[in-house]
Structure formats: structure tokens, C-alpha cells
Amino acid sequence: QVFLREQIAQPVLEEFSVVYQPIVDLGSGVVRGVEALLRWQHPELGAVSPADFIPMSEYGGSIRVLGWHVMTEACTQLGRWRRELPDHRLAVGINVSIRQLDEPRFAERVLALVAAHGIEPDQIVLELTEQALAVDFETAVTVVADLRAGGVSVAVDDYGTGYSSLRYLHRFAADVVKIDRSFVAQLEGSAHTEKIVRSVVHMAEGLDLQSIAEGIETVAQLELLRDLGCELGQGFLFSRPVPPGEITALLRDGH
Ligand code: G
Ligand code: G
Ligand code: MN
Ligand code: NA
Secondary structure, eight states, rough: HHHHHHHSSSSOOGGGEEEEEEEETTTOEEEEEEEEEEEEETTTTEEHHHHHHHHHHHSSSTTHHHHHHHHHHHHHHHHHHHHOOOTTEEEEEOOOOOOHSSSSSSSHHHHHHHHHOOGGGGGGGEEEEHHHHSHHHHHHHHHHHHHHHHOOEEEEEESSSSSOOOHHHHOOOOSSEEHHHHHHHHHHOOHHHHHHHHHHHHHHHTTTTOOOOOOHHHHOHHHHHHTTOOOOEEEETTTTOHHHHHHHHHHHHHH
């Protein structure tokens, strides 16, 4: 743990890569977007899970460097997909930690990066967790307003695991709600979970938010979510997070 903490304090960017998990239209099966997820291949430790190193890098401060690495990679890749797959207009979800939001001129820098890569701001969906939003709500409100004014979309990630305050949805006017995978995992056989998910989907609809269900692993979950009116989803049933070339191949095959 100590070794890991030392290593993540000064990240060697070449050891990090970004994989992408498809986000699928639950009605048609068409891929509408992807979520970018960071991976770390350490020369001695091997693959280190982001569940371990992200919290450490948030604590130590290197999340800012890593965050810009992911953001730059994802924008570069979107530019490539735009040239390689002109018929598809993918959106990319990028996870953003609260420690990134309070960087000076964060929104401005994101918009500059988008412009530099010749992609549209509405192809970027920044994913913020409820927990992150709770840390410094006023900063988050300001930065989210600047991002959305520039055309970048914002998602509330892991919805339902934090305070689930309507205040977030009210003051952010977010664009997307991502229903946490713990709810999806309990859907089958629980009428209660089903009611909760149905309520979230209806609330999202009423607020003109897209809903994305996370962690779909079975056909039964897919069918339930589709029947509840959930528009989009992601999970191992469709695909694990994969390198960008596999996304290109998948889309070329007509998905
Ligand atoms: O993909 P995976 O299960 O390995 O991710 C575990 C956790 O790490 C998830 O909560 C995910 O949101 C987070 N995570 C993955 N990539 C990034 C990233 O680029 N930035 C941030 N802040 N979190 C990430
Ligand atoms: O916190 P966030 O939602 O960003 O985390 C995404 C994480 O969920 C990633 O680590 C990803 O690998 C993982 N994940 C994606 N699909 C599934 C799934 O179907 N089941 C499970 N258990 N995890 C998943
Ligand atoms: Mn996410
Ligand atoms: Na999530």
C-alpha cells in the first residue's frame, strides 16, 4: 500500500491507458456512446484496479494529472472515431473527480481541449458522482454551469448511492442520470427495487434527463429495465470495457 501510494504520487503516464465500455440503446441495441475508464499496468505490480489507485490519487493530488491524461486521450480518440466512422456520432462519458473541478479554469480548459480536437462539446459527458458533488457543492454548481454553457453535458454518476438529493438535479440541470449498478443487481426478484428504479426513470423523464443503467449482466435485467422505460444501458451483457480498436471494429460491423 505504501509502495502503491508512492508510485501513484508521481504517475508515469505511459503506464496508463484508457479503455471504453459501450453504452447501448436498450430498445434497439445500437451503440450510442462509450464510457472512458482508466487502466494502470504497473511494471512490477501488474494491473492495478482504479478502485484502489483513484482514491489514492485523489488524496495525494495526482488525480489532476491523471484526469487531464484521460480527458486528452478521450478527446484524441473521439477525433479519430469522427474520421474513421463518419456515420456515427459517439458520446464519451469521462469520470471527473471533485479534485479536478476546483482546478483554476477547469471548464475553460475542457472546452479548449474539445475545440483543439475538432469534436463537438455535446460529444463529451462529464460524469460526477453524488459523493463528489456533496464535497464542495458551490464550486460544482459554478463549474457545471460553465461547462453546460459551453455545450458539454453532465451526468450524475452512481445515482442513488450518495445523498440522492434533488438539489443536485435542481441546481445543476444535469443532462444524464446514471443508475448505480447496485440497483440493477437487485432488480430481479425484488419488487421494491423495481419500484425504486421505475421512480428514478420517471423522474428523469419528467426532468428531460437521459437515464443510463449501469452494470447490466443478464437478459432478464435488460428486459426489466427496457420495460421500466430506461433508455440506455451498459454492462458486461453488452461488453466489458475494451481498447478503442475494438470499439471501432464493433461499430464498423454495423452496431
Ligand atoms: O472500470 P473500473 O471498475 O475498473 O473502475 C472502478 C472505479 O474507478 C469506478 O468507480 C470508476 O468510476 C473509477 N474510474 C475509472 N476511470 C476513472 C477516471 O478516469 N477518473 C476517475 N475519477 N475515476 C475513474
Ligand atoms: O463508478 P463507475 O460507474 O464509473 O464505474 C464503472 C465500473 O463498473 C467500471 O469499473 C466497470 O469496469 C464496472 N462495470 C461495468 N460493467 C459492469 C457490469 O456489468 N458488472 C459489474 N459488476 N461491473 C461493471
Ligand atoms: Mn462512471
Ligand atoms: Na457509476
